[in-house]
Amino acid sequence: MDLLHYGFMQRALLAGAVLAVAAPAVGVFLVLRRLSPIADTLAHVALAGVAAAVLLGVSPAVGALVLAAAGAMGVERLRASGRLFGEAALALFLSGGLAVALVLLSLARGVNADLLGYLFGAVTAVRPEEVWWIAGLGLAAVGTVVAFYKDLFAVTFDEESARVQGVPVDALNLLLTLLVSVTVVVGMRVVGILLTSALLVVPALSALQLARSFLEALLMAVGFGVVSVVAGLAGSFYFDVAPSGAVVLISIGLFAASTWASRWWRR
Amino acid sequence: MLSLWDGLPRGARMGDGRREGVRLEPVVAELEHVCVDFEGERVLDRVDLRVPRGAFVGVIGPNGAGKTTLLRVLLGLVRPSCGHVRLFGRDINAFRDWHRMGYVPQRAVAFETRFPATVREVVLSGRAGRVGLGRRFGPRDHAAVEWALRTAGLWDVRDRLVGKLSGGQQQRVFVARAMANEPDLLLLDEPTAGVDPEGEERFYELLRSLRRERGTTLVLVSHDVAAVAREVSQLVCLNRTLFCHGAPEEALRDGTLDRLYGARHLVVSHRH
Numbered sequence: 001m002d003l004l005h006y007g008f009m010q011r012a013l014l015a016g017a018v019l020a021v022a023a024p025a026v027g028v029f030l031v032l033r034r035l036s037p038i039a040d041t042l043a044h045v046a047l048a049g050v051a052a053a054v055l056l057g058v059s060p061a062v063g064a065l066v067l068a069a070a071g072a073m074g075v076e077r078l079r080a081s082g083r084l085f086g087e088a089a090l091a092l093f094l095s096g097g098l099a100v101a102l103v104l105l106s107l108a109r110g111v112n113a114d115l116l117g118y119l120f121g122a123v124t125a126v127r128p129e130e131v132w133w134i135a136g137l138g139l140a141a142v143g144t145v146v147a148f149y150k151d152l153f154a155v156t157f158d159e160e161s162a163r164v165q166g167v168p169v170d171a172l173n174l175l176l177t178l179l180v181s182v183t184v185v186v187g188m189r190v191v192g193i194l195l196t197s198a199l200l201v202v203p204a205l206s207a208l209q210l211a212r213s214f215l216e217a218l219l220m221a222v223g224f225g226v227v228s229v230v231a232g233l234a235g236s237f238y239f240d241v242a243p244s245g246a247v248v249l250i251s252i253g254l255f256a257a258s259t260w261a262s263r264w265w266r267r
Numbered sequence: 268m269l270s271l272w273d274g275l276p277r278g279a280r281m282g283d284g285r286r287e288g289v290r291l292e293p294v295v296a297e298l299e300h301v302c303v304d305f306e307g308e309r310v311l312d313r314v315d316l317r318v319p320r321g322a323f324v325g326v327i328g329p330n331g332a333g334k335t336t337l338l339r340v341l342l343g344l345v346r347p348s349c350g351h352v353r354l355f356g357r358d359i360n361a362f363r364d365w366h367r368m369g370y371v372p373q374r375a376v377a378f379e380t381r382f383p384a385t386v387r388e389v390v391l392s393g394r395a396g397r398v399g400l401g402r403r404f405g406p407r408d409h410a411a412v413e414w415a416l417r418t419a420g421l422w423d424v425r426d427r428l429v430g431k432l433s434g435g436q437q438q439r440v441f442v443a444r445a446m447a448n449e450p451d452l453l454l455l456d457e458p459t460a461g462v463d464p465e466g467e468e469r470f471y472e473l474l475r476s477l478r479r480e481r482g483t484t485l486v487l488v489s490h491d492v493a494a495v496a497r498e499v500s501q502l503v504c505l506n507r508t509l510f511c512h513g514a515p516e517e518a519l520r521d522g523t524l525d526r527l528y529g530a531r532h533l534v535v536s537h538r539h
Binding site: 032165 | 342344366368372379381384385388389391395398426428431444445
């Protein structure tokens with residue numbers, strides 16, 4: 001395994017593994033609630049945070065996290081109020097986030113902002129100090145899913161019955177959206193803003209083809225995520241192709257395989 | 268004020284008091300002059316209703332009569348624009364014991380058949396509110412789930428995906444989920460819609476045993492007049508306001524259905 005001899009590959013695999021566990025664990029709830037487009041929307045809002053951070057001279061990760069979290073609250077409020085059609089509210093935030101990012105980056109002319117790195121990911125350029133916050137955010141997301149697993153399940157399966165039982169549905173909806181924003185910020189460094197939603201959605205879709213229980217769906221999705229990231233990074237190292245593209249393509253390949261296998265898989 | 272004291276099960280706590288002519292047993296749910304408005308239109312108009320402990324109340328009425336809204340008012344999901352709602356003697360705004368209320372929603376709206384959840388996972392989720400946010404299920408929760416699964420005749424299919432079961436079994440899963448919370452009042456919204464006759468009979472048998480063995484109070488909304496009239500102890504006819512109430516044979520006298528549904532529907536109902 002000569003790829004592990006390189007420090008940049010060790011960091012890439014570590015950051016990728018964190019995302020590979022966190023994104024599908026959050027993504028299963030998101031897909032089953034039919035809220036998958038939120039991931040893409042919040043990723044674009046996070047880009048506006050990166051641009052603002054570049055302009056202000058603070059850490060891009062902090063800027064992305066703050067704006068993605070604010071976007072999460074805004075999206076959830078708009079969605080819950082029912083004033084706009086659900087997906088139209090998302091389009092508003094998605095294009096708004098991208099527009100703000102473009103305007104702010106044009107104002108920051110002359111500042112060395114690696115826009116392409118944020119759009120398409122630059123996992124092999126992750127610095128040692130970045131690994132810490134990536135791991136911290138990812139573990140916080142996974143820990144939250146584990147801690148609130150039964151509550152998130154109740155709300156995801158049947159929101160109204162959960163509300164009748166006294167489960168705090170609104171707070172849990174906001175929590176899920178915040179988890180998405182945290183995951184998106186982790187994904188931003190690994191696979192980039194444009195592809196981060198794929199790691200939330202595609203492994204979950206693959207798992208849903210085969211799972212024989214909800215817990216199994218969650219664990220399978222994480223398994224598909226880990227295989228995609230590790231195989232994708234290894235493939236990019238040996239064949240010298242873009243890591244984010246390789247990761248997402250392998251994830252889509254696993255989805256095709258699980259769809260094919262589901263014909264014979266007894267459930 | 269509508270009072271529903273008749274036709275209670277022999278074993279229910281209510282029965283003894285009634286034989287002695289003493290009405291000591293509490294009323295579990297009470298609506299007083301309740302109105303509900305949606306976008307300027309009155310959906311429920313000055314509805315008075317008292318549901319005594321142990322009763323099996325059937326609510327019938329045409330589409331758009333406000334039957335589901337009535338249930339949603341009792342569940343705290345819809346706020347009335349006038350009147351008062353009391354649950355277990357407390358004003359609904361001060362009511363906190365939501366675990367005493369069970370809800371069985373319409374199967375079609377409650378459930379995505381591709382959702383990868385086993386029967387046991389769904390029934391266990393019925394106790395999420397009682398256990399509390401961020402806390403784990405304990406042995407007592409698992410024992411309650413086992414009781415609910417066995418009583419509902421679902422023990423043998425507990426590890427199957429809910430989406431793979433028949434319509435009747437799925438509906439019993441939702442009753443078992445509500446039962447796992449050990450509710451005192453169970454509200455059911457069109458529970459047998461899309462269920463075959465055999466499944467429907469098993470479903471009503473489950474409700475009868477719940478009432479007999481646990482004294483659970485039941486309020487069931489349905490468009491199936493014949494089935495409801497056969498099963499319930501008290502019938503409520505609703506079309507925005509109350510048309511009739513009382514024991515089924517009394518409530519359906521004197522052309523009540525005719526007035527409730529119109530003459531054409533009455534002919535269809537008689538064929539059942």
